[in-house]
Amino acid sequence: MSSSKIISGGRVVTPTGVIDADVAIEGEKISAIAPGLAANANGATVIDASGHIVIPGVIDVHVHLALPFCGTVSSDDYRSGTRAGARGGVTSLIDFAIPFAGESLSEAADNWHARAEGKAMIDYTFHICVTRFDEHKDQIAGMVERGFPTFKEFMIYESEGWQSDDRAMFGTLEKMRELDSMLLVHAESSRVLDELIARAHTPEQMKKYGARLHGMTRPNFIEAEAIQRAVKWCEVTGGPLYIVHMSTKEGTEIIRDAKARGIPVLAETCAQYLVLDDSVFEGEDGHLFGCCPQVKKPEDSARLWRGLADGDVSVVSTDTCTFTREQKAMWQGDWTKIPMGMPGLETLLPIVYTHGVQSGKLTLEEMCRKLSTNPAEIMGCAPQKGAIAVGADADLAIIHPDRKFKVDPTEMETNADWSPYDGWELAGFSRTTLSRGDVIVDDYKVVGEEGRGRWISRKSAGPSKLKRNN
Numbered sequence: 001m002s003s004s005k006i007i008s009g010g011r012v013v014t015p016t017g018v019i020d021a022d023v024a025i026e027g028e029k030i031s032a033i034a035p036g037l038a039a040n041a042n043g044a045t046v047i048d049a050s051g052h053i054v055i056p057g058v059i060d061v062h063v064h065l066a067l068p069f070c071g072t073v074s075s076d077d078y079r080s081g082t083r084a085g086a087r088g089g090v091t092s093l094i095d096f097a098i099p100f101a102g103e104s105l106s107e108a109a110d111n112w113h114a115r116a117e118g119k120a121m122i123d124y125t126f127h128i129c130v131t132r133f134d135e136h137k138d139q140i141a142g143m144v145e146r147g148f149p150t151f152k153e154f155m156i157y158e159s160e161g162w163q164s165d166d167r168a169m170f171g172t173l174e175k176m177r178e179l180d181s182m183l184l185v186h187a188e189s190s191r192v193l194d195e196l197i198a199r200a201h202t203p204e205q206m207k208k209y210g211a212r213l214h215g216m217t218r219p220n221f222i223e224a225e226a227i228q229r230a231v232k233w234c235e236v237t238g239g240p241l242y243i244v245h246m247s248t249k250e251g252t253e254i255i256r257d258a259k260a261r262g263i264p265v266l267a268e269t270c271a272q273y274l275v276l277d278d279s280v281f282e283g284e285d286g287h288l289f290g291c292c293p294q295v296k297k298p299e300d301s302a303r304l305w306r307g308l309a310d311g312d313v314s315v316v317s318t319d320t321c322t323f324t325r326e327q328k329a330m331w332q333g334d335w336t337k338i339p340m341g342m343p344g345l346e347t348l349l350p351i352v353y354t355h356g357v358q359s360g361k362l363t364l365e366e367m368c369r370k371l372s373t374n375p376a377e378i379m380g381c382a383p384q385k386g387a388i389a390v391g392a393d394a395d396l397a398i399i400h401p402d403r404k405f406k407v408d409p410t411e412m413e414t415n416a417d418w419s420p421y422d423g424w425e426l427a428g429f430s431r432t433t434l435s436r437g438d439v440i441v442d443d444y445k446v447v448g449e450e451g452r453g454r455w456i457s458r459k460s461a462g463p464s465k466l467k468r469n470n
């Protein structure tokens with residue numbers, strides 16, 4: 001249970017800069033930020049952060065836990081997924097509530113609440129997926145009132161029953177404008193993608209190329225054309241748009257141009273697009289790395305890093321959708337049968353810290369903006385979440401500036417029995433994670449109570465905030 005605490009002696013990343021200060025916590029909230037608070041602790045528990053960096057807890061805005069998908073169910077649920085997040089300094093996550101056959105948006109949210117309750121260690125909420133526009137369109141306003149101001153449409157996944165067409169996207173964006181809410185879009189061009197897959201889907205090609213066909217059948221224009229189209233519907237409707245898991249340099253250019261023209265669009269990328277490339281499909285384990293969109297080329301990663309620093313890309317998330325080796329083995333040599341997705345919650349902060357901050361691509365403040373402050377503002381959970389500020393929830397991660405750990409799937413909290421970063425040496429794992437004042441990771445080990453995580457009620461971020469975010 002939380003009580004008075006003081007985090008003492010750390011370098012604290014605040015919205016106005018990095019300062020040497022103590023952070024006082026009263027109950028669930030940050031009550032003061034100033035040097036020397038620990039000298040008058042008055043019975044508060046003092047947590048030593050000397051030699052460490054104190055950052056706002058990470059908010060992973062793109063997560064799928066226990067998702068029925070690709071003929072199986074993703075293997076991290078709210079128990080293992082939120083434990084993994086805690087170890088990685090993640091204190092809030094946003095999943096996607098998907099209405100299955102005949103279900104309303106409200107029933108989808110209820111189903112996702114039931115998955116989380118009693119299991120989640122960190123706070124959570126859901127984006128609401130609009131999968132059947134005509135059935136769902138009149139339910140959108142009610143979901144905003146219920147505290148869910150962000151919606152999602154997929155431009156692919158027809159076989160899952162999730163795909164939206166241009167008419168649906170156009171109509172949903174009109175609603176977003178009317179309600180001051182935001183549409184998240186998975187942008188890949190389905191008809192041409194299906195055609196390229198059909199052309200390559202022969203026993204000869206599968207034998208010859210194996211998992212490499214995943215990348216070969218999804219050239220960059222598959223994502224770029226879809227982003228361009230979604231941005232056009234955003235421009236003409238004025239409905240706020242957010243492109244999820246952007247993976248290409250072309251996509252980044254489209255977003256940059258659109259933002260320069262005042263179109264209300266933002267984009268996120270994910271850790272895997274920043275540090276992996278399509279050479280991963282060449283190995284024996286290449287199929288493990290299958291996700292949609294797939295990881296691209298080093299020049300795409302370089303452009304995405306630059307886009308983060310320049311403000312073209314606003315957020316880094318994970319798109320966590322974990323499948324074990326056994327689940328991935330369902331592919332049996334046919335890349336179209338790979339359960340698509342990878343684990344990510346536990347390594348998001350270490351990847352961005354090590355490959356972004358330590359390698360000089362992002363400053364510490366920029367990292368915290370992309371992992372915490374922007375996610376909170378864009379998704380409508382600021383000022384409660386996303387920054388070290390008086391009155392905000394005491395969601396914090398304390399990291400060592402240099403100490404590295406070797407990624408070893410056998411020691412991780414995720415249910416995955418593999419990691420895309422197996423053997424990588426990463427700094428930035430959380431020594432101490434606090435969620436609303438409770439210590440949930442201590443000395444790099446998860447110690448929090450399962451089920452303590454709470455649903456986060458959100459409000460629309462508003463167009464002015466969307467424009468400001470970068």
Ligand code: URP
Pocket residue numbers: 064186290291292293319321340341342
């Ligand atoms: O491969 C992925 N990304 N799996 C999760 C579903 C999605 O498209 O986000």
Ligand code: ZN
Pocket residue numbers: 186244245292293
């Ligand atoms: Zn997606």
Ligand code: ZN
Pocket residue numbers: 062063064319321
């Ligand atoms: Zn996703």
